[in-house]
Amino acid sequence: MKTTRIIFWISTTLIFLFEGVMPALTSQTEMAREGIRHLGYPEYFGPMITAFKVAGSLAIMLPKVPARLKEWAYAGFVFDFLCASISNTVVDGFGFNSVFPLIVLAVLMVSYYTYHKLQAAQHPTHAY
Helix, strand or coil: CHHHHHHHHHHHHHHHHHHHHHHHHHCCCHHHHHHHHHCCCCCCHHHHHHHHHHHHHHHHHCCCCCHHHHHHHHHHHHHHHHHHHHHHHHHHCCCHHHHHHHHHHHHHHHHHHHHHHHHHHHCCCCCC
């Protein structure tokens, strides 16, 4: 279980940094705004998605958040990463910007898998 806990915290911290901290610090830069415009999204989309990313990353990072809310946060990130990959592919063709969200999705899946493994060990009578 110690190894699982370490893997969980490393993967979850990476998601927190990529999807919580970085967007919170960079979403109002001109480069971020131009990226949103370039993909064809309206101006309000950037601040809105940033708020959801910060909230979701806090939900999966903080231990006292209810399991159901964590599930929604994980699901939201899956949609976010898949849509980011698709948007970049449609606008710019297949390339690094199409693949990178899928790499982060793989990290998210590690976090999700280890979260459930830890929950099952903590509460063996519940189905996770």
